[in-house]
Amino acid sequence: MTNAALPTAPDTRPRRRNAQAIAPWLFLAPGLLFFLFYVIFPVFQSFNLSLYKWDGLGTPEFVGLKNYRDLGSDRAFEVSLWNNVKWLVLYLLAIPGGLFIALFLNQTVRGIRLYKSLFFFPFVISQVVVGLVFSWFYDPTFGLLNVMLGWVGLGPINVLGDPALVTYGIIVAGLWPQTAYCMILYLTGLNAVDPEQVEAARLDGAKGWRMLWYVILPQLRPATFIAFVVTIIGALRSFDLISIMxxxxxxxxxxxxxxxxxxxxxxxxGFRMGYGAAIAVVLFLIMLVFIAYFLWSMYRQERPR
Amino acid sequence: MTSIFRTTAAALAVSFATAPVAFAEAHALSGDLVIFSDMSNPAPRAVMEGMVERFGAMHPDLNIELTVIDRDAFKTQIRNFLTANAPDVTNWYAANRMRPYVKAGLFEDVSDLWEEPEIAENLASTKGAMTLDGKQWGVAYTYYQWGVYYRSDIYDQYGLSEPATWDEEKANCQVLLDNGVKCYAIGTKFLWTAAGWFDYLNMRTNGYDFHAALTNGEKSWTSDEVRATFAHWRELIDMGAFVDNHQSYSWQEALPFIVNGDAAAYLMGNFAVAPLREAGLDDSKLDFYQFPAINPDVALAEDAPTDTFHIPANAKNKEAAREFLRFVVSTDNQTLINAGDALGQLPVNSAASVDDDKFLQQGFQMLSSNSPGGVAQFFDRDAPAEMAAAAMEGFQEFMVIPDNLDDILQRLESARSSIY
Incomplete structure (x- = not known):
């Protein structure tokens, strides 16, 4: 439209052309400034800081890549890295979990709104509360988990006190609200599923898994994509549950x-700022892999138009 | 000249505390005095507010602003406010815990205060803990003993008496275990409680000097001495002396074991007495004994953490701040704030009187006459923060999986070589 309008009066209305070129930038400026100042700038600042030894008080001392070399031999770092991998993989269970609850709830029964809100409830409450609830559930002396295990004759276990189980225990706690989140994403997605296609598929004899896999899921792709993004990000920034539990x-x-x-x-x-920054850089690089993938696939989705 | 005059005035005011008006007139302080305090628990908070009120009454022209910050949040916030927005007086801890701020030049050297006879004479016992690089960097206002708090009614029930030696201790423990009672409550979720055990076992096995050298990074973690300490610890662990699942509890969450009689004793600081009393254990059921001797050749030494006041180097009203420090450690104020109905701890001023409380009296006795080896602050105040963090994690791991000891000690040794 703009191109069509311009040739008619290219020289007489330069101000309008300028305005059209500048206006978007003006509107974007506040956001860009804040993004640059509060996101981009600190990212590079941490890159820089990770090359120093600094206790937050005195003068930073340049140590080159020493912090990264120390990370290589730091077993606590290795454990943390592995735990992050566990979080990334297992947290994705929230997506199929949310999908199946959404399919289950996507029906018109009396009071379905109430059931939907009950399933959504864990996402509404604070992570701190989720952490506390699960700590009590796992509690080795009075926790419900051991009572329940007792019914089937299994010995008491201390999930949060056992180095082999603890991460899985926390991930389960994290899955509770995350599944609810994915469920809500899929419920809205299911509203947009074209009933005619479902009808047509039914005429062709598709039902059950085949219907789900070939007809419903392809239409849910946008919801799946968003669920994937929020779950990956959620897994990488898991912090509050660990801190609480x-x-x-x-x-x-x-x-x-x-x-x-x-x-x-x-x-x-703590207060080994440089070392902390080096860990942050590693975390950033891991995130960058996913961020690059997300950006690339969004770009790809938008281009064919 | 003025400082001599001020010292005399302070000394006079302290000895004639009944006439605070004269004290205030002697040298009127004015302006603002900003105090940041970490005394956020109910009783300490009341003490801090009371001190500000009384100090304010002495100096009516001085505008005192008190900010009380949560005790744990304070530990991280102090870095920010010391550099960016320094108050005139701040709380902190003694010994190595003040080193980062002393090194960065953020604490005011108050050696001049320590030369005043009033302080030099009465506060001599905490001078060592306040000294770094030959200078004093603040004043202590309270300290408290560590030791074993135990259920005397349970001990009586099984005919046990307070142990004085390691063998008696283990014999007692075996009797308790045979009767289905754990010997010790402990909650290691936040790690430092295990450091209390390490402090005592190591000081009893190798003595105070070795312990001090170890926390200073001068001794090896893989040495035979350290291994001997852990071997003693392991004896208790193998007996099953500690409550199960301690890694899941904070020290407060482990209190019910004592209250319910599931465990008979608790190695803790004196601050554990208040919640235990509140939970219904009166003095007929709760008693205290000094951690027993293990190696008869080493002198007994104790943990007695000291809490302190400092003047930040960037403070604006240092004159008033110094006066406040003098007031805090003055004999009468020391008696008042450490009383059983206030902090319930021990006064740092030797002229102050110790409250009549059973545990304070026993603690005072122990520290003043039965701790010839020395007085340590506490593991995480004697060792640098980074070493303390690594070591305390190792202690907890050892208590859960004692077989990992070699691995743990190797790790601590390599931490030592990089930290000091």
């Missing part, structure tokens, strides 16, 4: 990179 323990077995970074840089015994 175990404080990284027992002896550091439930730490993830973000928690380890916090401990090293900002907690009571």
């Amino acid at each position: 175990t404080n990284g323990g027992p002896f550091g077995s439930s730490r993830v990179l973000s928690f380890y970074m916090f401990e090293k840089a900002l907690s009571e015994y």
